[in-house]
Amino acid sequence: MPDITPAELKQRQAAGEKLTIIDVRETWENEEARIEGSQNIPLGTLPQKLDDLDELKNQEIIVHCKGGGRSSSAKAFLSQQGFMNVRNLVGGFQAYQQA
Structure with missing residues (x-):
């Protein structure tokens, strides 16, 4: 997916x-500022949360982090x-705040 x-x-x-x-930043980053309606699942905990996300396998999921690196890893994983249908937010939360 693009x-x-x-x-x-x-x-x-x-x-x-x-x-x-899904915000894959650390919990403290999410607590400072977040995209409304997002859920926080830090990248390091994503493997343990797969069962919780199972019903989303065929739905669009948008992942983001601060700048796009961690969410790119999350998309690949x-x-x-x-x-x-996993899409990465280009430029991450920083770009979102400036858009």
């Missing part, structure tokens, strides 16, 4: 779409686990 730009994500949020957004 990645998603901050502008596209904000446009879809403004349209009221129900989106699955989830794709390897059979998740079919």
